Amino acid sequence: MYAIEVEKLSKHFGKTCALSEVDLSIARGEMVALIGASGSGKSTLMRHIAGIERGDTSKSEIRIFGDLLQKEGRLAAGARGLRGKTGVIFQQFNLVNRLPVIKNVLVGALGRVAGWRGTLGLFPKNEKILAIKALKRVGIRDIAWQRASTLSGGQQQRAAIARVLLQRSDILLADEPIASLDPASARRVMDVMADINKRDAMTILVSLHQVEYARVYCERTIAMRDGRVVYDGPSKALSNEFLTELYGSASEELVLPGELAVESKPRPESSPHRETSDKTRKELVPA
């Protein structure tokens, strides 16, 4: 059973072709990287899979766990329900800054809480307990009552992941979640996602600017260029030379600057990844 199936998806914004006949399928429980230079269509593709954008009216289809999300530019009748299966995190703007972290996480439970209670922020005790558990899971239990505006970028992303946990989504679409983070924070966020993928079998599609993270955390990478899928296969095959073949000089954008000091380090108990062997998993430390 595929978690995500995209068939012949095209999208134009005026004369700009953002997606051109994209075909892909992602199995339940996979963690797949989506890479591509700026403007290659990654965010647009994610928004379509999340059901917040509609494709062109050409012959296209998106299915979530076999159920139709959109077809030929129209959202399906069951699209609303399917959206609930998908949690989304972005590079920025994930949290309401003036609210404490726990309230931001509790937003994930809104679908289960009566409308008026949710509006007033009156969440039942069991949901609060679940929110605390989710924060513990992502390693930021101790800042549950801090205002979101005071969190570092990495902590904000982990809070956003906790919200997706509370939402009980089956799919996580993470749109450049580590683009503005320092390497250590980026690794922690990737570790948390890898852990959720492994232990909860959550299907994850994560767009990344730097291919090094794809090689370490995702067995499979889908690479896009100018709205098309130009590679779909093992991440380990994406050598810098191959990237140059795919992207020409734009490949520089996809590789961390400078030589990487690659050192093997035993991974923490809480952050293994099912599909990444100890041999291939390396610490990424810019030299």
Ligand SMILES: Nc1ncnc2c1ncn2[C@@H]1O[C@H](COP(=O)(O)OP(=O)(O)OP(=O)(O)O)[C@@H](O)[C@H]1O
């Ligand atoms: N709402 C929009 N209106 C007009 N053009 C858009 C819109 N959204 C995306 N585009 C265009 O579609 C193309 C693909 O954009 P998209 O944001 O999907 O790329 P991306 O790979 O996510 O880029 P980045 O890595 O910079 O976020 C770009 O040319 C972009 O300018």
